[in-house]
Amino acid sequence: MTDTVAKPSGADQTAMRSIADAMRDAATARSEHADKVKPTASEAGPKALELISQMFYTSSYVLVYGVVYAAVFIAQSLPQEKSVMRGLHDGGLARLTISTRAERFG
Numbered sequence: 001m002t003d004t005v006a007k008p009s010g011a012d013q014t015a016m017r018s019i020a021d022a023m024r025d026a027a028t029a030r031s032e033h034a035d036k037v038k039p040t041a042s043e044a045g046p047k048a049l050e051l052i053s054q055m056f057y058t059s060s061y062v063l064v065y066g067v068v069y070a071a072v073f074i075a076q077s078l079p080q081e082k083s084v085m086r087g088l089h090d091g092g093l094a095r096l097t098i099s100t101r102a103e104r105f106g
Contacts, residue, residue, distance in 0.1 A: 078085055 075088075
């Protein structure tokens with residue numbers, strides 16, 4: 001057995017240098033990217049909360065608008081001179097009278 005070690009050729013040294021350069025560039029790019037991502041990640045929570053809030057507001061608005069519009073449409077399509085409509089009208093006036101008295105006299 002021999003104890004000699006083969007010397008690397010010029011091509012091997014060039015390949016090793018290019019690998020080392022690539023690793024150095026990757027590490028630098030990774031740290032630069034991490035510096036950019038940290039502020040973005042901290043903004044993700046408030047943005048998600050804002051998105052959920054906006055979706056809740058919009059869906060509630062659409063739901064309520066749809067219910068009120070449908071109720072008004074149905075009320076307008078019913079004949080106005082029938083006893084059912086007179087009863088609804090009288091009931092609404094009675095409720096307004098009761099709530100007005102409750103506000104005045106506590």
